[in-house]
Amino acid sequence: MATRTSPSRRQHTAQQPGPEVVASIPPVPVTAEAARLGFLAWMRQERHAAANTVEAYTHALAGFLGFLTQHLGKEPDLAALAALRAADIRAWLASLSNAGLVAASRAQHLSAVRGFFRYLDRRHGLEIPAIRLVATARVRPGLPRALTVEQACDVTQHVDDVSDDPALQARDVALFSLLYGSGLRIAEALGLDVRDAATLRTSQTLTVTGKGSKTRIVPVLPAVCAAIEAWLAVHPDAQPGSPLFLGARGKRLDPAVAQRVLRTYRRLAGLPEHATPHALRHSFATHLLAGGGDLRSIQDLLGHASLSTTQRYTAVDDAALLAVWRKTHPRA
Structure with a gap:
């Protein structure tokens, strides 16, 4: 004989939330x-x-x-x-x-x-x-501080003076050449794996992952490709899934170590204090703009979400022109 459920019992049961409803409510x-x-x-x-x-x-x-x-x-x-x-x-x-x-x-x-x-x-x-x-104070963004062409090239060609280890020398030249040659953020470069460098042989491009996990394709100069190939030739663990840039202990290179390498070199070479890994990215954009590059293309290469971010480099270029005018014009 089937058991009958009273109306009060049925009403009480219907009011109980199911397990999926309880799970969807975040605990306070x-x-x-x-x-x-x-x-x-x-x-x-x-x-x-x-x-x-x-x-x-x-x-x-x-x-x-x-x-x-x-x-x-x-x-x-x-x-x-x-x-x-x-x-x-x-x-x-x-x-x-x-x-x-x-x-x-x-x-x-x-x-x-x-x-x-x-x-x-x-x-x-x-x-x-x-x-x-509470209002947020208006902050006027400072102008990016770029190196001169000569200073940036000096870094890429002679940063190997910091180490006596041939493998570390090849790594540092490859890393800083890539930062200046393709305008990468330091985190983007250090996030690359060996497999990502496979496209260099066929298309001379890299796919990098930037802010917000957005990917973009960047061209790589032949000189930079050669520097990366030289580093891969002495790479301690050149398996496809290994980090492209390794530290001395075989782990993915820490950004602080890369910054320390460049800090040591800039003191050896007498470069300005703003000669940092990120300054190489600023230098990439500034030198492209000075050479006639258009803002939209530079925006894509840098991975900027907004064109207004890229437009800061026009102010850098204008400031450089003004400095030259003040220094050289006889009536300045």
């Missing part, structure tokens, strides 16, 4: 620190944010919550965040200024906090109205 974090960790995990796993972006947000938010702990007298919870006043956030920005952070860095820290608060609002329904009352 108890503390601001737990919310911060959830936000960073969301950036990595769902937004697929670049490692450098996650690292910058990690540092900025840890500093923000650390300030609030001292400012409020206890570790903040979500209720404390919701109760923040604009004056509290401005006090944090003032502390950053007192610590020596320039306007651009303060704007980046504030952007991280805004992103964190948007996440809390959308994921957990926690509205923090105070953030809307």
Whole structure:
């Protein structure tokens, strides 16, 4: 005989959410620190944010919550965040200024906090109205500092003076030749694997992955192809899946090591202090523009999302022309 279910029993059962409904509701974090960790995990796993972006947000938010702990007298919870006043956030920005952070860095820290608060609002329904009352200071971007053609070529031709190891010499020449010859970011170059260099023999191009995991194809000069081939000839582990640029311990080369190599060389060669790996990318764009390259093409080569970013190099070119005029014109 079938068992009959009473109406009250059926009603109670129907009101219970299924397991898939429960799983879709994100748990509400108890503390601001737990919310911060959830936000960073969301950036990595769902937004697929670049490692450098996650690292910058990690540092900025840890500093923000650390300030609030001292400012409020206890570790903040979500209720404390919701109760923040604009004056509290401005006090944090003032502390950053007192610590020596320039306007651009303060704007980046504030952007991280805004992103964190948007996440809390959308994921957990926690509205923090105070953030809307704090304006971001206008930051005029500084002009990119490029090397001269002679200085950039000097780096690519003589950076091997830093090391006595022939393999490291070949690696450094290949790396810095690629940065200047193709305008890559240091992270893009160090993210390449040996298999990525296979296209150099057929098309003299590389496919690189830039910001936001966007890929682009960049041409590679014959001299740079030759430098990379020379490095591959002495590469300790030239398997297709191995990193193209290795450190002394056989791991993927760390950006800090590349920066240290160039810092050592610029002191040996008497180059200016702004001779960094990123300055080689600036030099690539500046020298292309000076040679008649159009902005749209340079934008594609650099992987800029916005043309306005690339337009900064026109100001560099204009500033260089003005400097020449002031130096050489008899009435200047």
